[in-house]
Amino acid sequence: MRVLLTAASTLTEAESAPPEDANRLRRMDRFGKIGFLAGTRAFAASGAARPFGPGARGGVVVGTRHGCRSAIVEHAARLATAARVEDLAPSVFAATVYNSVNGELAMALGLGGVSETIVSGRTAGLEALILGARRVAAGDADRVLVVAAEGVDGAMREAWEQERSALGARAAGVVLVESGAAVLLEAPEIFSKQEERTRFLEACLFFEPQMRRAAARFFEWMKEVAARGSGGAARKAAVTLCTPDYEGLFEGRKEREDFLEGEREEAPRVERFGAAGMFEIARDVARIAQTAPSPHSPSKKIHLYVTRDVTGAMAAVALESSSF
């Protein structure tokens, strides 16, 4: 699979927008804003220009757990007090679809190709990345903007407090953070302005509610990735569990250290819902992209990013990055 991650951006709150997007942002809810801004910034970071019309070879894939929840809450509140349908706001209802970010980005950036939205809980962001990579690898698109976003409003925070208390002691102190992340995937054929920095290697996606079995399946896949990678130059590897570890997923398991050299990151103490995984990847891709190329040959490093939803879903992505 030859798919490059060429530009990225992350946001933890919907910041100010460029004037050209101000009107567009006004009609979006929190999810829409942070997803849109993350997407347009990653696109801009790639150096790509906004086209005048929709192109068939560029697409958008979005991942989120709760997506347009703010717009849903607003429409529900209006409905609760509406005496007649005229009291409702059509534009608010129009924003209660989970693919609203797809539509706004497609219009703003002329991405008239594939458009897909994944809403699979905490694994949604990585699932979106996997799907976007599949679209590029299959030749359905030359360029796919993958976005993962969660908007957080007061009602969401209130609900999160209830969910967190039910998740047990491991959830104590975990903070919910509004998050947006975007990565631009491109086919190698259209990417020629600089050397490859990060490429998509492979992924795994499965559903296993039993935590020990889930960990075993992940480590089995991890061994396969490590074995496949060992045929080339020496590679260091890292594993990042991008969702808070509510279950003790990797506790007592030595596989992470046994099979992969290098970094071992602790699970985050922040909850990003469906933006988890993509947030960490976008952060790393942006950092690597900003590193000045070295005259020396870069070493290649495999990095595994993992997300786990306590209901049973698990998604993992293996990326290979140049390390100077």
Add this chain to the structure above:
Amino acid sequence: MGNAPRVVVTGIGAETAFGLGVDAFWEGALSGRSAIREVTRFDTGRFQARHAALIDLERGPDGAERETLFARDAAREALVSCPLFGGGRAGIAVGTTLAGNSALTEWLSSRTGGAEGLSRSDPGALSRDLAARHGARGPVSTVSAACASGAAAVGLAAEWIREGCADQVLAGGADAISPFVFSGFDALRALSSSAARPFDVARDGLTLGEGAGFLLLEEEDHARRRGAPILGRVAGYGSGSDAHHMTRPDPEGRGLIRAIDRALLQAGRVPSDVDFVSAHGTGTTFNDAMEEAALAHVLGARARTVPVNGIKGAIGHTLGAAGALEAILSVLVLLRQRVPPTAGHATSRADSPLAVVSGAPLSPARPVTVALSTSSAFGGTNAALVLEEA
């Protein structure tokens, strides 16, 4: 497609306003009747529209939402031919537009429910519920591309199988109608004053419906080894964006054209191979005009002879279930070589480029071996599926 595994359909299940089961769906469709009625399940006094195609089913004893119950019913029927479904090579792909909205609305009014408050309103719960019930331990995902969700789920499932991620995937969509949804479409002035009339010269809007449709997709060799009935094939899927407007379709249908082109390419087909179209056909002025333009562009002069059905005149617009139910309808047309009439359609506009089947079922002169199913959605998302005979 090269040597990629072929994806076959080995089970189908449906729950619509015609009743529970594929037979009820097919017989209702063939009859030309409409299941659209005046809404009595909730008060429509505040709204301008009064009609929908609803299912008489209340929330489950375990508190499951109605869309979850529809999904369970349709999934159970789709799995009749496969009692051993499950395990690490079995997946679930579900499309939904608004699953979880009722739970969220309820939570907002009471602010109680503990962890359930958030998890029950999580649309991803729909696929996980089916995975838990049927023991699927392969890829499990929920997609939500508004009214293209069901088709997108079927497309995603087929790709998992082609790529070797799964041998079997239960794929489909489900949605339920609530005052929340009804009020929103009414506020957008999208609802018909009576009942949807897809592609009719006097169409005045869509009518909402609810239900679920599921297909059991399977890698062909896997299906043959277990002696499963092969009902049809999912040969191609395509997605395309209008990049035009959030709620109004591109008048030229460019996003839908791109989706159809991609689906045909993946299927290794050309437009002249298409024998039947299960159209999105909402019955709104703009959608149907867009779809006429797109199909005329893709099919050329043949558009006037390829039979078209718009099932939303019969069962309403079932949102996230629509693409899956229309894929099931396509499989049934391929199997039974009869095209149901489009309920609500009497007269096309004089210059309509489409051959909308109307009044009575059609037994096509040219055998139906390749069917095209189209879906278009808010956000400008379009999806197309190419289905073939077994």
